[in-house]
Amino acid sequence: MLDELRFLFKLTSANDIARRYFVTNGFDGALTMLGLIMGFYSSNSVSITVIISACLGAAIALTVSGLVSAYISESAERKKELIELEQALVKNLDDSAHARAAKLVPFFIAAVNGLAPLLLSLFIISPLWFSFFGIVFPFNPLLLSIIIAFVTLFALGAFIGKISGHFWLRSGFKTLLVAIVTAGIILSVEKLL
């Protein structure tokens, strides 16, 4: 079963596509969490329960959006590719590995696309959970969440750099810069309100 799945993923380059989706939607999730937490941090008057609810709501919305959008687009793309291949081979491929891959691979890619923002979001807001369950931090847990978000975005950049063959540190600092600029814009807007 595992060998079959590995073969089907290789047949369709599903691992490469899933990796791309993981970074893209993971970046979305991490940056959304950073934005939300920055907003709550600057307002400084919201309870942890409300912050967790808002962050969790956003994470779940991103997850569902990621699952559905990736499944719909990948499923359509795979069907199109299968039809084109059938036309080129002048053969029905219903019983082939290609047809099985066209059915299975969209589920795998949708799962990666959906779970990436959820897992990264849960990781970023983990200090808020600990605080909610009574663990006391020597400083504001929101600040710790913001630091984790920066580290996560840096790690995603470094990961992109590593797989693209570029210098991982430079790539990591690029995404970190995006996060810092985003945080700066949010703080500026908050001051205007």
Next chain:
Amino acid sequence: MPQLNRIVLDVLKPHQPSILEFASTIADQHPNCQVKITVSEVDEKTETTIITIEGDNIPYQAIAETISNLGGSIHSIDEVAVNNVAKSET
């Protein structure tokens, strides 16, 4: 009893799986078969290949199913070698 010992097939296949994976899968699923694949023509989405299989008592139907499962389409059987093995030897 006649036994198939060599068969040459003209097969149109997609680019993926590669001929290395194609040959490995056939050999893996049909032990005692030696598989050789030559690409004779490459198109945008497909490649025409000549698959030569050698071995004792080659299970042609099972091999045809494996090729079909990998997305290949057998266009013709170009060559066969069959041995008639005496019953006392089997």
